[in-house]
Amino acid sequence: ENLSDEQLYQRFWEMTAKVVDPLLELGQKHTTPSIERSVLLRMGVSSLEAKPIVEGCIDRGLMGKGAGHVVYKLAKAKGISIRDAGILLAEGKSWDEAVALFQRKEV
Structure with missing residues (x-):
C-alpha cells in the first residue's frame, strides 16, 4: 500500500492498539x-x-x-x-x- 505519512501514522497506532489492548485486558482481569x-x-x-x-x-x-x-x-x-x-x-x-x-x- 502507498500510504501518506498521516495514513501511515494512523495505521501504526491502530496496529499498536491491536497488540497492546489484549495485554492490558489480561493484566486487568488476571492479577x-x-x-x-x-x-x-x-x-x-x-x-x-x-x-x-x-x-x-x-x-x-x-x-x-x-x-x-x-x-x-x-x-x-x-x-x-x-x-x-x-x-x-x-x-x-x-x-x-x-x-x-x-x-x-x-x-
Missing part, C-alpha cells in the same frame, strides 16, 4: 494479590505495608485498577511521595479519597 504485592515492593513500599494495601484494594473493588496504580494516583493527587501514600493506605487512611480518584470520569 493476583501476590502480583500486586510484588508491584508495590518494586515501588518502594515495604512488605509490611504491601499486604494491608492489597487487602484494602480488594475490599474496595480496586484490584482491577492495580494496587500500585492506586498508590500512585493518591500520591499524585495529594502531592506526596509514593512511599508516603503507601504508608497512609497501609494505616487505613485516605481510602475514601483513593476510591474517589477512580470514580471520576477521566477526560
Whole structure:
C-alpha cells in the first residue's frame, strides 16, 4: 500500500492498539494479590505495608485498577511521595479519597 505519512501514522497506532489492548485486558482481569504485592515492593513500599494495601484494594473493588496504580494516583493527587501514600493506605487512611480518584470520569 502507498500510504501518506498521516495514513501511515494512523495505521501504526491502530496496529499498536491491536497488540497492546489484549495485554492490558489480561493484566486487568488476571492479577493476583501476590502480583500486586510484588508491584508495590518494586515501588518502594515495604512488605509490611504491601499486604494491608492489597487487602484494602480488594475490599474496595480496586484490584482491577492495580494496587500500585492506586498508590500512585493518591500520591499524585495529594502531592506526596509514593512511599508516603503507601504508608497512609497501609494505616487505613485516605481510602475514601483513593476510591474517589477512580470514580471520576477521566477526560
